[in-house]
Amino acid sequence: MSDTAMFCNLTHEGVLAVRGSDASKFLQGQLTCNLNYLDEHTASLGARCTQKGRMQSSFRILLQGDGCVLAMARGLLEAQLADLKKYAVFSKSKLTDESDAWVRFGVQHGDGALAALGLQLPLETDAVVRHGALIAVRVSPARAELWAPAEQAENLAARLAEQLAQGSLDDWLLGQIRAGIGQVLEPTRELFIPQMLNLQAVGGVSFKKGCYTGQEIVARMQYLGKLKRRLYHVRLSGSTRPEPGTALFSPVHGSAIGEIALAAPTAEGYEALAVLQDNAVEDGRIHLGSLEGPSLELLTLPYTLDRDREIQR
Secondary structure (H helix, E strand, O other): OOOOOEEEEOOOEEEEEEEOOOHHHHHHOOEOOOHHHOEOOEOEEEEEEOOOOOEEEEEEEEEEOOEEEEEEEHHHHHHHHHHHHHHOOOOOOEEEEOHHHEEEEEEEOOHHHHHHOOOOOOOOOOEEEEEOOEEEEEEEOOEEEEEEEHHHHHHHHHHHHOOOEEOOHHHHHHHHHHOOOOOOOHHHOOOOOHHHHOHHHHOOOOOOOOOOOOHHHHHHHHHHOOOOEEEEEEEEOOOOOOOOOOEEEOOOOOOOOEEEEEEEEOOOOEEEEEEEEHHHHHHOOOEEOOOOOOEOEEEOOOOOOOHHHHOOO
């Protein structure tokens, strides 16, 4: 569960690397986050959008070596790599799939285990600390990612197991859901704009960085307040896992009013992050898959949306 001290291997994501003297300059014109905010001690969430502002991928990005590495859903990596290469032709940057070069662990309530590895990770979200070839990133309170060269996987797993129970990927995803961090997966590619996943509320969108692909649409939604859908934390009972992209319905609307973004099991059923129309949330009657499907119970997120604060980033 999300409140248990544990670690797990983050096998659901791969690593896209962009290296070379123009790596940051190239990515600055492609991504929603501001690469000028990155340094050896700071990571960021972010997204890459279409011209219409729809997210092709979301990721966590950090500086490493002579460039940047981005962790994203494995099902998205090949297409993103191929597409980005088209725009990098005239840039001094090299794009590769480095998934096999890295092992990544999710560490929950495990700061002591990280400290034993020489990683004294600050409490602030997006903080980064390094020791030798190891990298730790604070992804939300009490949760961290541990990055290491793939050849250290077995040794690191053994050392983490000395202090932490080995959990499941679902345990990690439940913690992500309760932290309110949405994610683009293969079934939801190009379905959401960044604000639908509350990406601007968790530091993944900069409104001061200037132009990037899809920037005009994303900025318009923020400044004009036209967005009618956003991310909510929900709970539902039942034995069938709600898959990403599953439509959600309300009896006061004639069509779907949202979609599941991410779900994980609990002892009582499932918790999920769902993108919902605000007026459907006001009514409160929301069902999975059809009007006759399981009912969703609305829960709270650990942050609030604040447009004035968000546009200062």
